[in-house]
Amino acid sequence: MRARVLREVGAMALRDYLRTPDAVFWTYGFPLIMALVLGLAFGERGAQPSRVAVVAGAEVLHAQLEPVAGDAVQIEIDTAERAQRRLVLGSIDAVLSGSLDAPVVTIDPSRPDAELAELRLESALRRARGELADAVQPRIESVDEPGGRYIDFLLPGLIGINLMGAGIYGVGYNVVQMRVKNLLRRIWVTPVGRVEFLVAFLSSRLLLALLPPFVILAFGMLAFGVPVAPGAWAAIAVLVLAGAAAFSGFGLLLASRARTLETLSGLMNVVMLPMWLCGGAFFSNDRFPAVLQPLVRALPLTWLTDGLRSAMLGATDVLAAWPATALLLAFAAATTTLAGRLFRWA
């Protein structure tokens, strides 16, 4: 082996790495961003109070607990139905019902914070009764029936991620590839108009995006018994359509000017990474600090996953799903219109 050859080929590999912004991003940028975002969501566990909802009807319990709760337990009152749903969605850690003498604590044992919340509640209940020993043990109930498990939380998130990929990748990547391969120019020189082309292309891609969410849903239902509330189907269908439109429009916008696949891939990373992490697909958005909430709530993926999750749990019917639907459709209209303005054939 010749040292000079080894040196030159080695240097070539290093230069190649440094000249690929993508590779540098995925080795340095991505893990650091992951660490930062997940740290924000899961990092300050010790300092965070356990959030507990006392169900309506047990207000007495709330009044009794409030003075002794301290900083470790944050108590609020909610209806039994809503509290149950928030527990499933992960925005609260425990639900408290019953009375001081016969308390019932409901937790989701699959969540890491459940046990801590339970211990803190028990200690608060003891203090409220003024007892030191001979404590009345609260009855502990678990939500582990279908609807409250992580897979039930995850499935709407996966559908959201799927629609985001179908739109941003399926439309964006394909349009830029057609541009790179000169295919767009070949269409440009024909009597086909710009708007005609974009409408036809978007519509066919939209149709393609509609089926996979229902395949994922059917798989979840068959393999894991993920529940879908009866009457939820209309809301799910409307949300899937609106989500597909929103992300197709977004994909088209990203692709409207990009001349190379590298440019597009950079744009897609910037847009998709925050949504993967903060779009409420894999864990609840409520985990982020309050200062970040407006940002997290402004992500289209958040609208879609939250909307789908509520719909599947039967919390929202097709009419109640209108805010998420309207936001997604408005986003679709805005991105598509802007993309139509910015679009370049070559």
Added chain:
Amino acid sequence: MTRTGELAIDVCGLRKVYRGRREVVAVAELDLQVERGEVFGLLGPNGAGKTTTVEICEGLVEPTAGDVRILGRRWSDDPRAIRQRIGVSLQETRPDARYGQLSGGQRQRLAVATALAGRPELLFLDEPTTGLDPQSRRSLWEVVRSFRAAGGTVLLTTHYMDEAAVLCDRLMIVDHGRQIALGTPRELIASLGAGHVVELEAAGLAGRVDLGRVAGTEGVVECELVGDRLVATVERPHRVVPDLLRIVEATGLPLDGLATRHTSLEDVFVHLTGRHLRDGQEAS
């Protein structure tokens, strides 16, 4: 339909400047008139502005200045009306995935076929035969000829002088974004002022021959040394060749070769542009 006698392409005062970190003048100043029913060829070295000119005519590139009328219409008036009456075969860049299995010749024929699919009146062909084998080139020429026979008009660019000579009714040679010659192939060849080229070759000739004496020989219009080859443009080879032979004989070198041929379009081109045509990537 447009009125008869109207030009298929009428371009006046065309200019195209690409602005960027470095300003690039692709077309400096160009007038281009293509009659209906003719095959018009644009020739020029790489980067001369041929492709830019064609793409402006195709409505793909906005000119910096100048008036462009295609079949009597301007691109700003009604682009779709123009597109419905033209056919375009773009310069081949790289194989597409979908028809990557096709050979270069098949791909080019497909590109021209799609350009012809809309029954256009005016056909744009940008380097239609670059990279093709002789058979494929000839079959493409046939397509162009039959399109012309049916009344169609063609604007094409090419690097091949033989192609331009057999296919085009009229030619324009451009360089540095300007017209440097315009006419029928016959007119352009005649413009050199002499119809024949004589080439004499002898090893070591470059350092020994007196080029001034060659230039002074009666009947020699132009002469140059290409390596050890003496190339002279002459009017009547039968008169000049004996004199040239005597000049080479005087050097004492044995003659390795003697050839005479008609002046070709390539001679015109090299004479006018000072560069040999290269087949390959177009810079413009």
